Amino acid sequence: MEKVTIATVADRAGVSRQTVSNVINSPDMVREETRERVRAAIEELGYRVNQAARQMRTGRSRLIAVRIEPVSDGIKGSVLDRFLHGLTDAAALKGYRVMLYTAADDADEIATYDNLLSAYELDAFVLTSTHHGDPRTSWLAERQVPFVTFGRPWGAPDTHAWVDVDNAAGTRAATEHLLANGHRRIGFLGWPAGSGVGDARRAGWRETLDAAGADGPDAAVIDGVEAGATAAAELLTEPEPPTALVCASDSLALGAMRMLRTVVGFDDTAVARAVGLTSVSQPLPEAAARCMDLLVELLDGRAPETPARLLLTPSLVLRQTA
Amino acid sequence: MEKVTIATVADRAGVSRQTVSNVINSPDMVREETRERVRAAIEELGYRVNQAARQMRTGRSRLIAVRIEPVSDGIKGSVLDRFLHGLTDAAALKGYRVMLYTAADDADEIATYDNLLSAYELDAFVLTSTHHGDPRTSWLAERQVPFVTFGRPWGAPDTHAWVDVDNAAGTRAATEHLLANGHRRIGFLGWPAGSGVGDARRAGWRETLDAAGADGPDAAVIDGVEAGATAAAELLTEPEPPTALVCASDSLALGAMRMLRTVVGFDDTAVARAVGLTSVSQPLPEAAARCMDLLVELLDGRAPETPARLLLTPSLVLRQTA
């Protein structure tokens, strides 16, 4: 099979290279009749734009980079994987591709940015797992590299576009569901204060109880199944023990299930599905699609001057445990 | 910051562009003294090869594509994600990057190959989840696209390089472990015959029992936690019930755990870790690294004429259930 370049198409359609280029990049500049003729030639020859050549001229690669994390703690890993899948789909729809990289820590990640940017001229980055004092966003912002974060800029002024899930709304929905089912003492099993996500999940539970004039005990432990079981056992020894528990993660919930029937987890991981645990599910495909939307706006230079912020609402997936 | 090209470096080092290129691509062609001078200039200027320009000339993009699968059944999804992480690491080490794509089915995937190859001129593909009558490998082979599969070519003649995990060795290790612990009747919970992986897992168990002169019942069900529980319950009603079960997946094992203390799963997923299930673990980072090794051999044109086949041995991760 011969190599098909823009010149081949031009010959076939009886026009110049530039006209073919125009048909592809700014169709309305070309007269309709010509446009159709060129399109037919493209179709016939199976022509596809050579990205490398285009990139060399325009400086844009139509490639965006995302970090893939090690499945460190295992149970919650799948959240990012599902996000990644959604992002790959959303990117493809808009003519972009996703490239992966790994990094041991923030500093390593920044070094990788430098590499990727100069070698591959990546168009943009999608950052996940934002956290307090994140050095990555300022590095990228300083160099004017387009990026979007999945996760709000904790603690920092939000000077960039982001998409996040409303964690508090998730535990709020869980708590409301339990209240509706007649529970009056509903406990919470969460992480130690300080992590933005964890604090938000706790707050959603607390607010809802307060609003309903109900109450329940609260425990803060390092995430893990055993920790969940131990903490749940302890909450149940209280003078007025809870009849249901809202948990900040499926791991904690899984542990708690050993002590108590009515439990709600968070993140709707594979584990939850496997054991029939009711859990709060993040709309990951949608989050990914919104990230791409924002990115494309940024790349096309039609982003609003105040960076976009998007807060998505999670949903409660009902199973056996609540 | 100015754009640093190969010409900038050449000026600084007082040599020609080509010499700089040689220092990068075939260092031993350049005199040592010159080489060092050029290296210093590269360092000083922070020069990095522009991949787009290089690709345009050489036709090689240093990009490898892998399909990311939807977390369809959830529980086993993480196997591929862990493989992906390993692959990204291994690729980076060899100067390659991993690009993702999604596809609904084999036909869709083949269409994507066509796209990716002509638009991005991908260097190679890594295929996962090979199966009987897989149309993807022949498509790629016909077009002489370099690729490696993670998973052997089931049923087909193996005309391409592949890496796989010795599934039978996994269940063999599990069964031997149970025998060593005094169990004499050991059952197997697996999938219906026909899937290469499932059959191999069953065979490993059967062989080991036969060799030891022991025996045990066998059940074949569609994967799932509930299915595992039901099937396990049934096996236990036999006249001579098993005292331990080897399972083809963690999902099945998780279900079986409800009926029986001693159970071994397969794939060492997050679920297994979470609930303390003993499970057979695939050496995924190693498998990924070997895939990259084979790919680089292929791409450098120094692959042996008989395609390489690598069978890796999984290991048994002992936890509470065995």
Added chain:
DNA sequence: CGGCAGGATTGGATCGTTCAAATCGCACTG
């Protein structure tokens, strides 16, 4: 019927790298 405005189309230059071939420099030989 010539001139003109405006959009459509064309040719040439360019992006940064590597390939292929030419040139340089130096030691060695007859």
Added chain:
DNA sequence: CAGTGCGATTTGAACGATCCAATCCTGCCG
């Protein structure tokens, strides 16, 4: 000392797309 050989280095062209400026139509107006 001219001639040869060989390794090191340089020069010019090319990859395939887009940008830019120049040219070509076409219809319309005076």
